[in-house]
Amino acid sequence: MKYTELATLLKNAAEQGTANAIKEEQPVPDQLTKADAYRLYGRSNVDRWLREGLISKQQPTDTSQIFFDRSELEAVAASSNRITYLPVADR
Template identity: 50%
Template sequence: MTLKEFSFLLKDAVIDGTNKALIESGQLPDTLTKAQAFRLFGRSNVERWISEGLVNPIKQSGNSSKKFIDRLKLESVARASNRTTYLPVSER
């Protein structure tokens, strides 16, 4: 493992740990609405990740029609996302 690879892994671990601590302390919600996810990561990216099955929106109990996405899962998919997960135009 090179120093560059190690620094990326360390950075990701720090981000994940910080997010987990903030969620557990109630400072960050553990889920995002689809609209919030669209604003943070881009509508086309979030819709592509949903269509590829990388993230799954869920409807929480109650009579709200909002769909929610797990924040940690969404952030990990966003970090790992690269051009290899894109579908060719003919398959969209």
């Protein structure tokens, strides 16, 4: 086994273990309000992700609040979505 493969396996195991420990200790909600998403990921990022269709908002019929799927937000935040930024010369 190569060093990089071992490092990747250990990193993934640590991330999974951390996620499991957090779930057991303090349940994390599956959905976040728009305010929570702004606080955690930044207003400009969340608005850009919405504009680009990378995330979708969910609005239950019984409330006026807007919610986001936490796993969807985490996936977009973890991925490299910087391709949509303008180059320095174009700003």
